[in-house]
Amino acid sequence: xxxxxxxxxxxxxxxxxxxxxxxxxxxxxxxxxxxxxxxxxxxxxxx
Amino acid sequence: xxxxxxxxxxxxxxxxxxxxxxxxxxxxxxxxxxxxxxxxxxxxxxxxxxxxxxxxxxxxxxxxxxxxxxxxxxxxxxxxxxxxxxxxxxxxxxxxxxxxxxxxxxxxxxxxxxxxxxxxxxxxxxxxxxxxxxxxxxxxxxxxxxxxxxxxxxxxxxxxxxxxxxxxxxxxxxxxxxxxxxxxxxxxxxxxxxxxxxxxxxxxxxxxxxxxxxxx
Numbered sequence: 001x002x003x004x005x006x007x008x009x010x011x012x013x014x015x016x017x018x019x020x021x022x023x024x025x026x027x028x029x030x031x032x033x034x035x036x037x038x039x040x041x042x043x044x045x046x047x
Numbered sequence: 048x049x050x051x052x053x054x055x056x057x058x059x060x061x062x063x064x065x066x067x068x069x070x071x072x073x074x075x076x077x078x079x080x081x082x083x084x085x086x087x088x089x090x091x092x093x094x095x096x097x098x099x100x101x102x103x104x105x106x107x108x109x110x111x112x113x114x115x116x117x118x119x120x121x122x123x124x125x126x127x128x129x130x131x132x133x134x135x136x137x138x139x140x141x142x143x144x145x146x147x148x149x150x151x152x153x154x155x156x157x158x159x160x161x162x163x164x165x166x167x168x169x170x171x172x173x174x175x176x177x178x179x180x181x182x183x184x185x186x187x188x189x190x191x192x193x194x195x196x197x198x199x200x201x202x203x204x205x206x207x208x209x210x211x212x213x214x215x216x217x218x219x220x221x222x223x224x225x226x227x228x229x230x231x232x233x234x235x236x237x238x239x240x241x242x243x244x245x246x247x248x249x250x251x252x253x254x255x256x257x258x259x260x261x262x263x
Contacts, residue, residue, distance in 0.1 A: 024092075035214065
C-alpha cells in the first residue's frame with residue numbers, strides 16, 4: 001500500500017501527485033473501528 | 048412571587064444551548080462537508096461524474112462559513128469556552144461535570160476544526176488550478192513539488208475529516224447524546240438533560256448579557 005501518489009514528469013523526474021487513495025479504505029476502516037470499539041466499551045460499561 | 052424551577056412547566060425548564068446563527072453555521076458546514084466528501088471520494092470509488100464544479104463551489108461556501116465562524120468566535124464570543132485546557136482533563140478524570148462543552152466535545156471541535164482549516168487553506172490555493180467565471184486558472188502559481196505538498200496536505204485533511212465525521216455522526220445518534228442533536232436542531236435542551244454532563248454553576252444555558260453565557 002502506497003502513502004503517496006508519485007508520477008514521472010516529461011524529464012523522467014519523480015513528482016509528488018498527492019496522497020495515495022489506497023488510504024481511503026483505511027480512513028473509513030478507522031472510523032468503523034472507532035465506532036465498533038466505542039459500542040463494545042459502552043455495552044461493557046453498562047453491565 | 049417567582050415559582051421555583053421544579054414547579055415550572057416543561058417549557059420553562061428549557062435552556063438555550065445554541066443560538067440560531069450558530070445552528071445555521073453548523074448545518075451549512077455539515078452539508079458542505081458531506082458534499083465535498085461525496086464529490087471527492089465517489090469518483091475515486093468509480094462513480095464518474097463532473098465533480099470539479101460541485102467541489103470548488105461547495106469549497107468556497109465552506110471557506111466563507113469557516114471565515115465567518117472564525118471571525119465571530121474570536122471577536123464576538125468567548126473562544127476559550129471551547130478550547131481544551133488542562134482543567135478539562137482534570138475534571139474529566141475526576142468525573143466532575145463540565146461547563147458548556149465536555150472534554151470530548153472540545154477535542155472533537157479542535158481536531159475536526161484543524162482538519163477543516165487545513166482542507167480549506169489548501170483548497171483556496173488549489174482554486175488557482177480551476178477555470179471559473181471569476182478567474183482564469185494559473186497552474187504555474189507554484190512549482191510542481193510545492194503543488195504536490197499542497198495536494199498531500201489537502202488529501203490528508205480530507206481523509207481525517209472522513210474518519211472524524213463518522214465519529215461525530217455516530218456520537219450524535221447515540222440515545223444518551225440525543226439531547227445535543229436536538230439542541231443543534233432546535234437550539235434548546237432541558238435543564239435536567241444539561242445537568243447530566245454540565246455543572247449548572249458553570250453553565251446553565253445561554254443568556255444575553257450574561258458574562259458566563261458561554262460557560263468556561
